[in-house]
Amino acid sequence: MINSLLERKIEKRPDKVRLQGRILFLTEDPELIRRQLAGEDLPWDTKNPANNPKLRDDISTDEITPAHYCFYFDETLGEIPYLGLKCGSVTPIGRSDVKRGGFVCAVSGKRRGKGSSREQSPYAEMCAGIQVVIAENIERIYKQNCQNLGLLTSTNFSLIDRIRGGEEIALSEFTAGEDEITRQVIEYGGLFPFNVARMQGKVFLPPIEDAGKSARTKRGMTLAEKIFARHMINEKGKVGVPSVKPGDTGFARADLRFSHEYVTPMAAIFFERYVGKDAKVNDPSSIIFFRDHLTFLDEVISEEKKKLGLLDLATQLKLKQQDFAAKQGIKLHGELKDRKGSEGICHSIVLESYALPGQLNIGSDSHTPHVGAIGCVAFGIGTTDVFNSWITKDVRVKVPESVRIIIRGKKHPNVTAKDFILKILSLDYVRSGKALAKVMEYGSEAIEALSVDERATMTNMAAEIGGFTGIVAPDKKAVDFLVERRGMDQKKAEGMIEGLSSDPGAHYTHVIELDAAEITPMVATPGDPGNGKYVRDLNTPVPVEIAYGGTCTAGKNEDMDMYAAVLADALKRGKRVAESVKFYIQFGSQETREYCLRKGYIDIFQKAGAHVIEPSCGACINAGPGVSTRPDQIVISAQNRNFPGRSGPGQMYLASPFTVAASAVAGYIVEYEPSEKTEMALSS
Secondary structure, three states, X not given: OHHHHHOOOOOOOOOEEEOOOEEEEOEOOHHHHHHHHOOOOOOOOOOOHHHOOOEOOOOEHHHHOOHHHHHOOOHHHHHOOOOOOOEOOEOOOOOOHHHHOOEEEEEOOOOEOEOOOOOHHHHHHHXXXXXXXXXXXXXHHHHHHHHHHOOEEEOOOOHHHHXXXXXXXXXXXXXXXXXXXXXXXXXXXXXXXXXXXXXOOOOOOOOOOOOOOOOOOOOOOOHHHHHHHHHEEOOOOOEOOOOOOOOOEEEEEOOEEEEEOOXXXXXXXXXXXXXXXXXXXXXHHHEEEEOOOOOOHHHOOOHHHHHOOHHHHHHHHHHHHHHHHHHHOOEEEOEXXXXXXXXXXXXXXXXXXXXXXXXXXXXXXOOHHHHHHHOOEEEEOOHHHHHHHHHHOEXXXXXXXXXXXXXXXXXXXXXXXXXXXXXXXXXXXXXOOOOOOOEEEEEOHHHHOOOHHHHHHHHHXXXXXXXOEEEEOOOHHHHHHHHHHHOOOHHHHHHHOOOOOOOOOOOOOEEEEEEHHXXXXXXXXXXXXXXXXXHHHOOOOOEOOEEEEOHHHHOOHHHHHHHHHHHHHHHHOOOOOOOOOEEEEEOOEHHHHHHHHXXXXXXXXXXXXXXXXXXXXXXXXXXXXXXXXXXXXXXXXXXXXXXXXXXXXXXXXXXXXHHHHHHHHHOEOOOOOOOHHHHHHHHO
């Protein structure tokens, strides 16, 4: 494998580009988009931006490539881009519209590409003819996926006039402000050609200088920086450097690399196409595959999508992953043999069985930071990063800045980690995009009081913040988790967490401070996880038809404790799930299902009228029971995202497991009010 790559001819792309074609402005006004698709070129005043129509902000990858269309993993994706793009309640772009329109550039507003790590989104844009995307700011994973594929990105709106004028544009316009490695990735036209050039010694890797060596006082490092320092590859090719600081770039050796059936097949095809059909991955023992996303798809996919062959395509994803895993000797956590369902969601299983304090883990899902709950750096990567990591066992990294999130005091008994994170997501600092690509380090009394399961909700939803990752310093609770859930030796677990805390002099680019006592149960209103408000501030009762408790974020053991507490309280009062509501509870893993059996929860769930589902991602990605079927349908869900169309056409409110279960019983959105006995148990 290595020899063939060493002999591969690799050249840089030209140092000037001419983009010949039209510009598609993704505006809030659907009529303006329709006119562009019909052939009209929209006037655009780059000198006086206030004169222009409003551009769509917060375009998610769910809108660029709706989940069902990600079953394609070839150039067919070029027919798909922006099929889910919503302008008000309208989706103005149809299949192949962008490709037919001759567009080379797509322009939007703030936070382009937020949401999942699916590389199908920029790949679909490329296959439709888009060569450059311009936006006010761009989410980290989406931007890195663009760079890895060779799609150019910019925040410079003055390029619009130059593209329209047919001018040659220096490639340096797209590399300006980027680190040395990213610059070279762009120059070589993508991560794979860059990595081959790297193996051939043609590229320049900047050395990581010891930040404390020449300083009068040694620079303190954050927890994340310490873990990066342990994993960065030094100039001699060995793993580990004395220290790092934000902005340092290089390659970090990964302890674990995982992917699921949405991504593995596309990565496998890239690997076989570019490396070789008989080539072997580097160290298969540290790679894990999961069949966790599409287990229940057949129960909810529409007849229209079946006729398009999408269910058959989803089956091909599964089979391709199985074949590649068998051929490469890679562990696959797959479907159950005796009943429908999967072994578990990737994040749930990685936390329960694999991740360790101080590790650096990478996964093909934006919620990979989930395992930061036990003090490791874990982050989502795209398909090209996945397949390149199979070759090199490392991943390109620019050491991020860190944000310290302090939550002081004691929370109310009916408040959970989900309420904390919905509050954080509603803050201007986050909503304005200032937290993008930064580490979210959570701490102080209210965080320390949370269990590892609850901390995982905080780290998991660093993805919704747009952060690089989320992390909590490991402590006695992390040790107890490893001992009780993994059967690890106590002293071994205690040894693992030594030194895993931020230095007293560590630098944070921003500090967010909240008082737990001021936070009451929250919801995020439909459209975005950042639309947070207190339940008590909803002006009128909001009736719900569907309540959903599950996913990686809310399918853990302690989430089940919450659903059970609410439903047990209801049964004692002679109540059940409201007749107007369907309440689904889905386990995150088989371990959590077994936990519920031991605790007697499944009996409580069923007696109260909830529908219990085996583990899978399910409704969260529009692929299982709990999805909406009508635009006017109101859903309350404990999942992590409510982007338009993500879980069906309905109106989705996000909330905690307590609030979801209480609302299922009431029939409308309410705070959970625990009985005195339950409150004492929850507070202890």
